[in-house]
Amino acid sequence: MSKYSIEPLDFAKLKTVSLYSRGGKVRTEDFAQPYQKGSGVEGLLASLPHILAADSFRAIVNSLREAREKDRQIIWGIGGHVIKCGLAPVLIDLARRGFATAFAMNGAGSIHDFEIALAGYTSEDVEAVLPDGSFGSAEETGREMNVAIAEGITRAIGMGQALGRKLESIAKPEYASQSLLLECYRHDIPVTVHVAVGTDTPHTHPAVNPSAIGIGTHHDFRLFCSLVRGLDDGGVYLNVGSAVVMPEVFLKAVSVVRNLGYRLANFTTANFDFLQHYRPKANVVDRPHANAGGKGYSITGHHELTIPLLAAALIESEQ
Numbered sequence: 001m002s003k004y005s006i007e008p009l010d011f012a013k014l015k016t017v018s019l020y021s022r023g024g025k026v027r028t029e030d031f032a033q034p035y036q037k038g039s040g041v042e043g044l045l046a047s048l049p050h051i052l053a054a055d056s057f058r059a060i061v062n063s064l065r066e067a068r069e070k071d072r073q074i075i076w077g078i079g080g081h082v083i084k085c086g087l088a089p090v091l092i093d094l095a096r097r098g099f100a101t102a103f104a105m106n107g108a109g110s111i112h113d114f115e116i117a118l119a120g121y122t123s124e125d126v127e128a129v130l131p132d133g134s135f136g137s138a139e140e141t142g143r144e145m146n147v148a149i150a151e152g153i154t155r156a157i158g159m160g161q162a163l164g165r166k167l168e169s170i171a172k173p174e175y176a177s178q179s180l181l182l183e184c185y186r187h188d189i190p191v192t193v194h195v196a197v198g199t200d201t202p203h204t205h206p207a208v209n210p211s212a213i214g215i216g217t218h219h220d221f222r223l224f225c226s227l228v229r230g231l232d233d234g235g236v237y238l239n240v241g242s243a244v245v246m247p248e249v250f251l252k253a254v255s256v257v258r259n260l261g262y263r264l265a266n267f268t269t270a271n272f273d274f275l276q277h278y279r280p281k282a283n284v285v286d287r288p289h290a291n292a293g294g295k296g297y298s299i300t301g302h303h304e305l306t307i308p309l310l311a312a313a314l315i316e317s318e319q
Contacts, residue, residue, distance in 0.1 A: 026051060029050075030049055030050040030051050031049055032047055032048055032049040032054075033046075033047045034047065035047045040316065041309075041312045041313055041315075041316045042313075042316050042317075045057075045058060045061075045313055053298075053299055053300070056270075056297040056298070056299060057297075057299060057310070057313075059268075059295070059297060060236075060238075060268070060270050060297055060299070060310070061310065061313045061314060061317060063234075063236050063268035064099055064236050064314055065314070065317055066234060067234050067235055067236045067268070068098045068099060070233075070234045072230060072231065072232075072233065072234040072235035072236070072267075073101050073102065073227055073228070073230035073231050073235040073236075074098075074099060074100050074101045074102075074235065074236045074238075075100075075101065075102045075103070075104060075227055075228065075231070075235070075236070075237045075238070076091065076100050076102070076103050076104070076238050076240060077103075077104045077105070077237065077238065077239045077240065077242060077246040077247075077249075077250060077284075078091075078103065078104070078105045078106075078109050078240045078241055078242065078246070079105070079106055079108060079109055079240065079241035079242035079243070079245075079246065080105075080106060080107075080108025080109045080111065080112050080241070081241040081303060082109065082240050082241045082303050082307070083105075083109050083112040083113050083116070083122070083180065084112050084122065084123050085302075085303045085304040085307075086304070087303060087304065087307050087308070088113060088116070088178055088179065088180040088183075089177075089178060090307060090308055090311050091103070091180055091307075092177075092180060092183045092184075093311070094311055094314065095183075095184065095187070095189050096187070097314070097315065097318070099311075099314050100189070101189070101190075101227075101230075102189065102190040102191070102192070102227045103160075103180060103184060103189070103190070103191045103192070104191070104192045104193075104194060104220075104224050104227075104246060104249070104250075105160075105180075105191070105192070105193055105194070105246075106193075106194055106195070106196075106199075106242055106245040106246055107193065107194070107195035107196070107199055107200035107202075107245075108199070108200065109193075110145075110159065110160070110163055110181065110193045110195075111141065111145070111200060111201060111202065113179050113180050113181045114141060114144070114145055114163060114167065114179075114181065115138070115141055116175060116178055116179055117167045117170075117171035117172070117175050117176060117178070117179035117181070117182055118140055118141070118144070118167075118170065118171065118172065118175070119140075119172070119175070120172065120174065120175045120178075124136075124138075135201075136201030136204055137201070137204070137205075138201070139205075141201065141202065141205075142201065142202045142204070142205025142206075142207060142208070143205060143207050144166060144170060145163065145166075145202045146202055146205055146207040146208050146209055146212070147166070147207065148162045148163050148165065148166030148167075149162055149163070149209065149212045149213055149216045150209045150212040151165075151166070152165070152212070152216050153212050153215045153216055153219075156219075157219070158192060158193070158216050158217070158219035158220035158223055159192070159193035159195070159213075159216040159217050159219070159220050160181065160184075160190070160191035160192045160193045160220055161185060161190075161191065162216060163181050163191075163193065164181040164182050164184060164185025164186075164191060165185060167179055167181055167182040167185070168182065168185060168186070190223060190227060192220035192221070192223050192224045192227070193216075193217060193220055194217055194220060194221060194224070194245055194246065194249045195213060195217045195245075196245060197210065197213065197214070199245075221249065221252075221253070224249065224253050225253045225256045225257055228250070228253040228254060228257050228264070229257045229262050229264065231264060231267040232262070232263050232264045232265060232266070232267060233263075233265070233266050233267070234266065234267060234268075235267045235268070236267065236268045236269070236270070237250060237267065237268070237269045237270075237284070237288075238269075238270050238271075238272065239269070239270070239271045239272070239273075239280050239284045240271075240272045240273070240303060240307065241272070241273055241303055242280070243273065243275075243277040243279060243280060244277075244279055247271075247279040247280045247282075247283040247284050248279060248283060250283060250284055250288075251283040251284075251287060251288070254287075254288050264292065265292040265293045265294065266292070266293040266294045267288075267294045268294055268295055268296070268297070269284050269285055269288055269289070269294070269295075269296040269297070270284075270285070270296065270297040270298070270299060271284050271285050271296070271297070271298050271299070272299045272301070272303065272306055272307065272310075273300065273303075274300065274301060274302050274303070275300070276298050276300055280298075281298065284296060285297065285298055
């Protein structure tokens with residue numbers, strides 16, 4: 001016999017309902033179908049269940065197709081990990097096909113892309129070089145990026161364009177086509193770079209010009225705002241692999257555009273990342289659509305898998 005003074009509840013009088021009258025949100029017609037050999041990417045997408053992220057993924061593909069057809073802005077906001085995962089060639093190809101009209105990246109993204117163009121590799125072994133303080137001290141990276149940014153402000157251009165312009169003359173020919181900054185510069189596709197001072201290795205180089213960095217990245221923020229204005233009525237903004245900087249920059253741009261009296265409604269946003277953080281969820285997926293229509297989506301997974309799959313789906317959808 002229990003020593004407790006309180007007794008368990010008696011469930012005998014609980015009311016039940018019929019399963020058949022209750023219904024359910026998941027139905028067999030929504031289930032996945034076995035993949036059929038040889039059916040390709042289209043067959044794979046068709047085989048996915050019509051549940052949760054699978055339908056979100058299809059919706060993003062459709063929104064990107066429609067944005068291209070309507071000639072609306074398709075802006076990719078990316079973090080450094082996207083470049084480190086080797087996805088620049090995929091993004092460059094999507095831009096050539098019209099599935100990216102502009103790119104916005106944090107400082108890390110620009111550094112990794114710049115190093116790829118110079119040397120064909122990037123990403124230090126931080127644990128190995130941090131003990132002696134040599135982390136982030138690559139001479140060529142810091143020198144050439146800072147020179148490029150300083151040269152850019154004398155030409156009234158932002159960081160993204162300035163870095164691409166510099167790479168036009170110093171990139172190794174065998175690596176040039178792998179650089180998003182350079183390929184976009186060559187094909188007049190806007191790239192904006194958004195930095196927080198102190199977060200990026202060139203800020204610790206002897207050649208650093210803080211004023212140039214501030215002017216260059218602020219120029220790019222204003223350019224980004226102009227690009228965001230073009231999302232109205234059918235555009236798409238994708239945040240890929242940036243947990244803090246790009247979601248904050250995007251939300252401020254949305255507010256600026258509306259503050260200046262431009263209409264900005266009925267567009268699509270999506271966050272692709274291997275973790276769903278607070279800022280992308282709030283600032284990209286949810287807040288921009290409050291009282292403005294449109295829809296935001298979240299796709300969780302590794303960029304090296306989800307972005308090539310998205311690209312394949314878009315390419316297969318071309319007429």
